Amino acid sequence: MTDIERILPFTALLHPDGRLEPGAITTTRLLSDMRAHYASMPAGRQDAAIYRVHALPVPETHSEIQCSTTVILPGTVGEEYFMTKGHFHQVRDRAEVYVGLSGEGLLLLAAADGNHRVEKLAAGTVNYIPGGWAHRSVNTGTEPLVFFAAYVGDAGHDYVTIEERDFPVRFIHTSDGPRVVPNARYRG
Numbered sequence: 001m002t003d004i005e006r007i008l009p010f011t012a013l014l015h016p017d018g019r020l021e022p023g024a025i026t027t028t029r030l031l032s033d034m035r036a037h038y039a040s041m042p043a044g045r046q047d048a049a050i051y052r053v054h055a056l057p058v059p060e061t062h063s064e065i066q067c068s069t070t071v072i073l074p075g076t077v078g079e080e081y082f083m084t085k086g087h088f089h090q091v092r093d094r095a096e097v098y099v100g101l102s103g104e105g106l107l108l109l110a111a112a113d114g115n116h117r118v119e120k121l122a123a124g125t126v127n128y129i130p131g132g133w134a135h136r137s138v139n140t141g142t143e144p145l146v147f148f149a150a151y152v153g154d155a156g157h158d159y160v161t162i163e164e165r166d167f168p169v170r171f172i173h174t175s176d177g178p179r180v181v182p183n184a185r186y187r188g
C-alpha cells in the first residue's frame, strides 16, 4: 500500500469576520513584513497588521485541497492600499479559486510573460486563478476585505520571484477611487 498522508472528513465554521474554527493556523503579516512590496515605507507603524490568513490544517499533497481565509484590513501605506505580498505557486501549474465574502477590493493576476489582469474581488465574487498566474489581493474599501481560498494541496508559495520582479502595476488611492498605475520597479 502506498504511504499517503490521509485526513478524516471534517467541518469547520467560517465566522463573519473571516476566522475559521476549529484548528485554523493564523498568520499575521505586519507592515515590517511588506518592505519589499511598497514603493515607500513610513518610518513608524512597523508592527501594524496589514492582513491575516487563517488556514485549515490539510496535508500538502496533490490529492487534498488547501482551504483558507484572508482578511486584509482597510488602509494605505503611502499612497498604496493594504494588500497581500502576492506569489506564484511553487508548483506553477496549480490553480486556485477565491470566493469573496465581504468588503471591496481587487485581484491582480500576472503571468511570467508580463501579461496581467485586474479582477474585482468583493462580497459575492468568485475568481478563478489558473496555474501560472501570480496573484495579489488589494483592499480598496473602508472595511476589511475577506475572502475564502481553495487550492491544490501541494501548490506551495513562491514569494521570492515576486520580491525580485514585483508586479507590473500598483494601486493608488485617490479621491476618485483606486487608480491603476504602471510599476516602475517591475522586472518582468
Ligand code: S6P
Residues within 6 Å of the ligand: 053, 068, 069, 070, 084, 085, 086, 087, 096, 135, 136, 137, 149, 151, 155, 157
Ligand atoms: C494561497 C492563497 C491565499 C494567500 C493569502 C495571502 O495560495 O492565494 O490564501 O496565501 O491571500 O497572500 P500571500 O501572497 O501573502 O500568500
Ligand code: ZN
Residues within 6 Å of the ligand: 087, 089, 096, 135, 151
Ligand atoms: Zn495562491
